[in-house]
Amino acid sequence: MRKVIVPPIKSQGIKTKLVPWIKALIPQDEGSWIEPFMGTGVVAFNAGFKKCLLSDINPHIINFYNEVKNGDLTPYKVRKYLEYEGDELSRAADEGYAHYRFIKDRFNKNHSPLDFLFLSRSGFNGMIRFNNKGQWNIPFCKKPNRFSKAYITKIVNQVAQISAITDSNWEFISEDFRKVIPNAKETDVIYCDPPYHGRYVDYYNGWEDEDEYDLFKALSQTRAKFILSTWHHNDYRENTMIEKYWKQFNIITKDHFYHSGGKIQNRNSIVEALVFNFNSEIKKHNYELIPIEEQLSLFEKKEKYAVSRLKQVVNE
């Protein structure tokens, strides 16, 4: 399996670690990949479809990717911008916070995709959150030297990779999911990763009973194949929406561990679920393909062990 393509924008719900698991379930069809809740786009960038329609209610995400796709935001521009603003950040008062505030205020007025990238990569814990006035609402990560040479190169490479993948077959739009799903055709694959019901909320991530019902209705009526990401249960409770809506479809689950803060004791676990409306031979729990590199290295390790064991036996 290819290495996971990591996008330049970060967010708390990013599915990077679950990509191999999701990918193993994706049916390859000749139609488009449709993702009505694209977020950072990590699943789409790794899904392997030629034609993609990606949408999100958050216009800043869409604006960013449209500029990368159109070539308005080049890796070169990103490097120059981050070198300049990163340097300003390292010399700013209040241990960098003064410049973070300056970029935040500027972004809240001009909505520049470069400022959006800056905030995404220097905000606390790589989170995206907007207040009820639609303004950026994440504090600074408190690292004035955030934009080191290596970090800038990493981000620039991520932008370059996305700019290489996205061509005229990729469409980025900012629409509510209710407008996107009904347009899917039979040969399309829809992947939905909505805000999780009863969990975090911000300006672009409100998710009420009514939204879950509308999503259920839209996915029940579609002729396309769909995959829905949701949570199944954690140590304290179950996701009641599974029982209410989703259990009539196929479901697979996987144990997932995540950090809700920097500290190791904040490691939490949750059982993730994929709900889907097509047939698959996939194992119900903890299914994952072992990446080919890992299989090879396991094989090499076994071989090395066998050789050294043989030498040992000969010398004994």
Ligand SMILES: C[S@@+](CC[C@H](N)C(=O)[O-])C[C@H]1O[C@@H](n2cnc3c(N)ncnc32)[C@H](O)[C@@H]1O
């Ligand atoms: C859990 S995140 C998706 C994360 C994404 N799969 C990733 O790996 O980065 C949910 C996304 O849905 C978007 N969203 C929330 N309500 C929406 C709606 N009604 N229609 C379309 N997008 C919505 C949010 O802005 C957010 O980016």
